[in-house]
Amino acid sequence: MRKLHIAVVGLAASSLVLAGCASDRGDDGATTEPAESGSSSTATEGGGSDGPSTFTFASSSDPASLDPAFASDGESFRVARQIFEGLVGVEPGTADPAPLLAESWDVSEDGLEYTFQLKEGVSFHDGTPFDGEAVCFNFDRWDGFTGIAASESMSYYWGKVNGGYEGAGKYASCEAPDDATAVVTLSSPLPELVAALSLPAFSMQSPTALQEYGADDVGGSEDAPTLPEYATGHPTGTGPFTFTSWSPGENVTLGANPDYWGEQGQITTVIFPVISDATARRQALEAGDIDGYDLVGPADVVALEDAGYTIENRDPFNVLYLGMNQAIPELADIRVRQAIAHAIDKDSLVAATLPEGTLVATNFVPPSVRGHSDDVPTYDFDQDEARSLLAEAGVSDLTLNFTYPTNVSRPYMPTPEQVFERIAADLEEVGITVEATPLPWSPDYLDRIQGGADHGLHLLGWTGDYNDTYNFIGVFFGAQSNEWGFDDPALFESLSTARVATDEAEQTALYEEANVEIMTSLPGIPIAHPVPSLAFRPGVENYPASPVQDEVYNVITLTD
Numbered sequence: 001m002r003k004l005h006i007a008v009v010g011l012a013a014s015s016l017v018l019a020g021c022a023s024d025r026g027d028d029g030a031t032t033e034p035a036e037s038g039s040s041s042t043a044t045e046g047g048g049s050d051g052p053s054t055f056t057f058a059s060s061s062d063p064a065s066l067d068p069a070f071a072s073d074g075e076s077f078r079v080a081r082q083i084f085e086g087l088v089g090v091e092p093g094t095a096d097p098a099p100l101l102a103e104s105w106d107v108s109e110d111g112l113e114y115t116f117q118l119k120e121g122v123s124f125h126d127g128t129p130f131d132g133e134a135v136c137f138n139f140d141r142w143d144g145f146t147g148i149a150a151s152e153s154m155s156y157y158w159g160k161v162n163g164g165y166e167g168a169g170k171y172a173s174c175e176a177p178d179d180a181t182a183v184v185t186l187s188s189p190l191p192e193l194v195a196a197l198s199l200p201a202f203s204m205q206s207p208t209a210l211q212e213y214g215a216d217d218v219g220g221s222e223d224a225p226t227l228p229e230y231a232t233g234h235p236t237g238t239g240p241f242t243f244t245s246w247s248p249g250e251n252v253t254l255g256a257n258p259d260y261w262g263e264q265g266q267i268t269t270v271i272f273p274v275i276s277d278a279t280a281r282r283q284a285l286e287a288g289d290i291d292g293y294d295l296v297g298p299a300d301v302v303a304l305e306d307a308g309y310t311i312e313n314r315d316p317f318n319v320l321y322l323g324m325n326q327a328i329p330e331l332a333d334i335r336v337r338q339a340i341a342h343a344i345d346k347d348s349l350v351a352a353t354l355p356e357g358t359l360v361a362t363n364f365v366p367p368s369v370r371g372h373s374d375d376v377p378t379y380d381f382d383q384d385e386a387r388s389l390l391a392e393a394g395v396s397d398l399t400l401n402f403t404y405p406t407n408v409s410r411p412y413m414p415t416p417e418q419v420f421e422r423i424a425a426d427l428e429e430v431g432i433t434v435e436a437t438p439l440p441w442s443p444d445y446l447d448r449i450q451g452g453a454d455h456g457l458h459l460l461g462w463t464g465d466y467n468d469t470y471n472f473i474g475v476f477f478g479a480q481s482n483e484w485g486f487d488d489p490a491l492f493e494s495l496s497t498a499r500v501a502t503d504e505a506e507q508t509a510l511y512e513e514a515n516v517e518i519m520t521s522l523p524g525i526p527i528a529h530p531v532p533s534l535a536f537r538p539g540v541e542n543y544p545a546s547p548v549q550d551e552v553y554n555v556i557t558l559t560d
Contacts, residue, residue, distance in 0.1 A: 052558045052559075052560065053266055053267055053268040053269065053558070054267070054268070054269040054270075054271065055267045055269070055270050055271070055291050055540075055553055055556055055558065056270075056271045056272075056273065056289070056290045056291045056292075057078075057270070057271075057272055057290065057291060057292050057293065057294075057553075058272070058273055058274075058275045058281045058284060058285075058290045058292070058293035058294075059075050059078065059251075059252070059272045059273065059274050059275070060075060060274075060275070060276055060278075060281075060294070060295060060409070061073075061075050061274060061276055062075065062246075062248050062249060062252075062274055063075050063076035063078075063079050063080075063246075063252065064076045065227055065231045066079065066080070066083075066230075066231050066232060066233070066235040066243065066246065066252075067205070067215060067227070067228075067230055067231035067235060068080035068084055068200040068201050068202075068203050069141070069142060069155055069158070069201055069202075069203075069205070070149070070154045070155060070218070070227065070231055071200070071201065072156040072157055072201065074411075074463070074549060075272075076200075077199075077200040077201075077549065078272070078294075078549065078551070079252055079254075079272060080200040080203060080235075080237075081200055081239070081549075081550060081551065081552050082239055082240065082241040082254055082270055082552060082553060083125075083235050083236075083237045083239045083241055083242065083243060083254065084200060084203030084204065084205065084235070084237030084238070084239050085100050085101050085203060085204060085237060085238050085239050086100055086101060086197055086198060086199070086200070086202050086203045086204060087100060087101050087102035087105075087116055087118075087135065087182075087197050087202075087204065088100055088102060088194055088195075088197040088198045089198055089550065090198050090466075090467075090546065090548060090550045092544060092546070093315070093544075093545070093546060093547075094315075094467075094546075094547065095317055095368070095369075095464065095466060095467035095546075095547050095548045096467055097194050097195045097197070097198050097466070097467070100119075100198075101118060101119050101122065101130065101204055101238065102116040102117060102118055102119070102182075103117050103118065103119050104116075104117045105117065105194065107194075110189070110502075111186070111189035111190075111191065111502040112172075112185060112186045112187070112188070112189065113183060113184070113185050113186075114183070114184045114185075114186075114193065114194070115181065115182075115183050116135065116181065116182045116183075116184070117180060117181060118130070118131065118132060118135065118179075118180045118181065118182060119261070120179070120180050121261060122238050122261045123238070123259060123261075124204075124205075124206035124208070124209070124236050124237060124238055125206065125236045125237060125238070125242045125243075125257060125259075126206050126208055126209050126236050128206045128207060128208040128209070128236075129179070130204060130238055131176065131179040131180070132175075132176025132177070132178060132179055132180065132181050132182040133176045133179075133207075134204060134206070134207055135174065135176065135182035135204065136174035136175065136176050136182055137207040137210075138202075138204055138205060138207075139171065139174040139184060140174060141210065141215075141216070142155065142158040142162070142171075142202070143158070143162065143165055143166060143167070143169070143171045144165070144166060144216075145158065145165050145216065146165065146166065147218070148218045148219075148220065148221065148222055148225050149216055149218045150165045151222040151225070153222055153223070153225055154218060154225055155201075156201070157196075157199055157201035157202070157465075158201070158202075160475075161190070161192070161193075161196045162190075167187075169187075170186045170187055170188050170189075170190045171184070171186060171187070172185045172186055172187045173185045188500065189500045189502050190499075190500070191499075191500065191501065191502055191504075191507060192466070192468040192470060192471070192499070195466040195467050195468045196465075196466055196468070196471075198466050198548070198550070199465055199466060203237055204237065204238060205235075205236060205237055206236040206237070208236075209230065209234055209235075209236035210230060210236075212234075213228070213229045213230035213233075213234040214228045214229055214230060215228055215230035215231065216228065217229075232246065233246065238261070239257065239260070239552070240256065240257050240260045240262065240264055240265070240552065240553075240554035241254040241255065241256060241257055241267075241270055241553070241554070242254060242255050242256075242257050244269075249274060250273065250274060251271055251272055251273040251274060252271070252272040253269065253270070253271050253272075254269070254270040254271075255268065255269055255270075256268040256269070256554075260554075262554070263554065263555075264554055265553075265554035265555055265556070265557075266556070266557050266558060267553050267554060267556055267558070270553055273289075273290065275290075275293070278295060278296075278297050278300075278409050278414075281293040281295075282296070282297075282300055282304070282535070285304075285309065285535055285536075285537060286307075288537070290537075291536060291537050291540050291558070292534060292535060292536035292537065292540055292543070293534065293535055294532070294534050295409045295410075295411060295414060295532065295533075296311070296414075296533040296534060296535045297409065297414050297415065298353065298354060298355045298356075298414055298415065298533075299415075300535070301355060301356070301533050301535075304535050308538055309535050309536060309537060309538065310535070310536040310537075310538065310540060310543075311533055311534070311535055311536075312533070312534045312535075312536065312543050312545045313355070313357060313531045313532070313533050313534075313545065314411075314531065314532045314533075314534070314545050314546065314547050314549070315368065315531070315547040316357075316358065316359055316366055316368075316529035316530060316531050316532075316547070317366055317368065317369075317463065317464045317529075317547035317548060318366065318411055318412040318461060318462060318463040318464060318529055318530060318532070319361055319364055319365065319366065319412060319461055319462055319472065319526055319527075319528075319529055320354075320361070320412040320413050320419070320459070320461040320526075320527045320528045320529075320530060321361070321364065321459075321460060321461055321524045321525060321526045321527055322340070322344070322423060322457060322458070322459060322524055322525040322527060323449070323457065323458045323459070323460055323483055323484065323523075323524045324337050324340065324456070324457060324484075324522075324523060324524050324525070325453065325455050325456055325457075325458070325483070325484065325485040326484060326485040326486040326523065327453040327482075327485030328400070328401075328456045328485070330393075330395055330398055330400065331400070331456060331457075331485075332485075332486075333393050333395070334521070334522065335389045335390075335392055335393040336389070336390065336393050336395060336398070337522045337523075338379060338389050338522060339385075339386040339387075339389035339390045339393070339430065340386070340427065340432070340457075340525065341379035341522060341525050342379050342380065342381065342382045342383065342385045342386040342389065343381075343383055343386040343426050343427055343429070343430045343432070344381065344423055344426050344427075344525065344527075345381045345422075345426055346360050346361075346381065346527055346528065347360060347381070348422070349419065349422045349423065349426075349527065349528075350527075350528050352418070352422060353415055353418040353419050353422060354414070354419075354528055354530045354531075355414070355530055355531045355532075355533055356531070357531040358528050358529065358530045358531050359528065359529040360527075360528055361526035361527055361528050361529050362374075362376055362378055362519070362526065363376055363515050363518075363519065363526060364472055364473050364476060364477075364515070364518060364524075364526045365469055365472040365473060365515065366464070366529045367529075368467075368547075369464070369467060369468075369469055369472065370467070370468075370469060370504075370507075370508050370511070371469035371473075371498075371507075371508055371510075371511025371512055371514070371515060372469075372512075372515065373511075373512040373513075373515040373516055375512070375516055376515055376516050376518075376519035376520075377516070377519050377520050377522075378519075379522075379525070383426075383429055383430050386430040387430050387431060390430065390431060390432070396431055397431065397433075398431070398432050398433065399432070399433040399434075399435060400427075400432060400433070400434060400435065400456045400457055401435045401437055401455060401456035401457065402420065402423075402424060402427075402434045402435065402436055402437065402456065402457040402458070403437040403438075403439060403445070403448060403449065403455045403456070403457070403458045403459075404416050404417070404419075404420040404436070404437070404438055404439075404458065404459045405438075405439060405440070405441040405445040405459065406438045406439065406440055406441070407440050407441060408440075408441035408442075408445075410461060410463075411463050411530065411532040412461030412462065412463060412528075412529075412530055412532075413459060413460075413461050413530070414530070414532075416459055417438075419459060419527075420436070420438075420459060423457075423459075424436065434457075437455075449482075449483055450481070450482055450483050451482060452482055453482055453485060458483075460483075462475065462476070463548075463549075464547070464548060465548065466548060467548075469498070469511040469514075470495065470498070470499045470511075473495060473511075473514060473515065473518060474495050474499060476523075476524075477491060477492075477495060477518060477523065478492060478495050478496070479492055480492075484523045484524070486521075486523060488521065490517075491514070491517055491518070491521065494510070494513065494514045494517060495514055497510060498510035498511045498513075498514055539558055539559040539560060540556065540558060541556070541557045541558070541559065542555055542556055542557050543556055544556075
């Protein structure tokens with residue numbers, strides 16, 4: 001998932017005092033009337049005989065947008081998953097697609113027509129019926145984005161998955177033969193469509209609210225877009241929670257949806273306080289100010305467990321890698337890239353800097369993703385071989401810039417400074433001089449790595465959005481980019497061919513071959529598939545940890 005920076009304007013939500021401390025969760029029998037969707041008032045906490053009913057989960061940052069169609073970051077999607085639902089969800093605890101608002105679907109033999117049978121009796125939070133017409137309204141909306149709304153900084157996922165707007169991509173049309181059916185037609189095959197529809201970016205939203213609150217009226221510029229009223233104060237879906245308020249820099253508050261079609265559960269109020277510092281999040285948990293938080297530092301996991309807190313681990317669905325920019329002449333030599341791969345002791349790096357259970361990587365996709373290959377070339381830790389390759393390349397006194405991020409913790413890279421130090425030490429050991437360039441994650445780091453060619457080695461990674469191989473290696477190597485600095489038409493064509501193969505067995509084989517190609521040409525070094533950890537106070541039960549963070553809080557139970 002990417003991290004975008006969007007200016008928030010026009011939000012008239014009042015400041016909220018952080019609620020949800022353990023001492024504030026009363027059990028005096030009071031009941032809660034959830035706030036109406038779009039309200040700017042704070043939902044009242046309710047206890048009831050079943051115990052506490054407010055769940056407070058620390059966010060590392062504000063959401064970029066409350067409209068998931070205009071978001072691509074984890075914090076936006078964390079909130080969106082409570083408010084919105086898509087046609088497709090995922091099987092609990094996996095990344096595999098499963099029915100949600102669509103109870104089933106059929107795909108035509110040519111892969112161009114998808115017929116979705118919809119769940120009946122469902123309404124959006126504002127009372128608008130969820131039906132075939134609403135589905136088509138959403139598909140037509142995504143494809144109809146223009147101007148700034150159609151930029152990568154806004155509707156990132158529609159552009160990437162569909163490949164264009166206003167008929168220029170794979171989407172052709174949507175029709176609703178009746179209330180319980182929607183038929184989506186493509187102009188060319190897109191086998192990943194069903195899996196992609198599990199993304200919050202493709203959630204179903206109320207056509208009434210989208211129109212009433214000017215959801216597509218994006219202002220500003222592509223570099224600094226400003227959100228419309230809908231995306232700051234009126235998100236309206238079908239999910240178990242409705243929007244209450246957003247105080248940027250402080251918190252987002254949600255209330256239970258009294259008309260939810262599914263099991264509502266115990267939780268009546270959800271609060272997402274913004275706590276950007278990982279140490280501060282741990283301290284807030286220990287003080288009883290929050291119920292849980294994400295991105296727990298590896299060094300904190302054991303200490304918190306020993307103190308009686310609950311640690312939940314997500315299955316690894318990500319990759320941490322060392323990128324090598326071939327626009328740097330020395331890195332254009334395959335022998336130099338191979339030497340760097342042999343120089344790094346990945347086993348020791350993983351053991352010292354990443355959470356227990358982390359897998360050492362051989363592919364740029366985790367083993368759980370179809371298309372992962374056991375036949376790729378591997379580069380065992382062998383520093384003598386590294387020195388020999390450098391000498392053969394005539395660069396035994398090589399100096400390389402090494403850029404790494406600071407002041408950030410990512411699911412695939414909880415402690416980037418420590419990872420940098422281990423790799424830099426290994427490279428120095430074989431005679432490569434490292435020129436360190438630490439940069440703050442926002443906004444400097446990604447701008448340097450993805451916006452130009454002025455970098456050599458760098459640390460980066462990816463958390464998968466849905467279970468499809470192209471979502472990993474296609475994102476990285478599907479076309480020329482500033483990050484990698486190489487042009488390989490044969491590889492680009494291999495990935496493009498694999499992406500549209502409609503036979504699953506054929507597609508799997510094509511992706512396996514592409515992974516062999518990638519690790520033979522070695523544009524970068526996959527290091528690890530880390531296990532992201534979450535921490536909770538005692539009494540938080542049934543947290544639905546998901547490799548793709550499809551975690552909806554109506555299934556959680558709280559006890560004193």
